[in-house]
Amino acid sequence: MRVITGTARGKRLKELPGMDTRPTTDRVKEGLFNIIQFDIPGRRVLDLFAGTGxxxxxxxxxxxxxxDFVDHSPAAMKIVRDNVKACNLTDRAAFHQTEFDAFLASAKGPYDLVFLDPPYASDCIKQALERMTAIDIVSRNGIIVCESPVEAQLPELAAPYEKGRDYxxxxxKLTLYRRSV
Structure with missing residues (x-):
């Protein structure tokens, strides 16, 4: 697992041992960043189920x-911290070892780009979407990116959020939501 491009291009990232986390595959990551590449510079990002970061x-x-990197697992947060440090990016990062809903309850938004990639067997993605839209922490023209199994049915969200296409x-499957206003 490597950083694709930018200042940390080619940097190898540590992974958690075992099967507790499921890092995004290179193919999916490349596809994702081809889709959102122009929406990244200068933006505030929330990696809500960070895993490896x-x-x-x-x-x-x-x-x-x-x-802001958020994960409830102490082992995952250690890996995230190590990976961010190895890429010399700690000056633009914060680490939060807590449950996603506890973080969202006190989140200091708005965020321009939010990643939701929770464990597939959980219902966390729907809960996180509901909570984020209820507290409205996504900026105008902000994007929520959800990674899920192909068969998962993700909900439509109330305006001003619009569900985009699935990739x-x-x-x-990657599903993108955009906040229109």
């Missing part, structure tokens, strides 16, 4: 202004 790190490497990569 690779999505937030990729954004920082490509010029994002800030990233399929084998058994994985």
């Amino acid at each position: 690779q999505l937030g790190i990729e954004c920082l490497s490509r010029g994002a202004a800030w990233c 399929r990569y084998g058994k994985i």
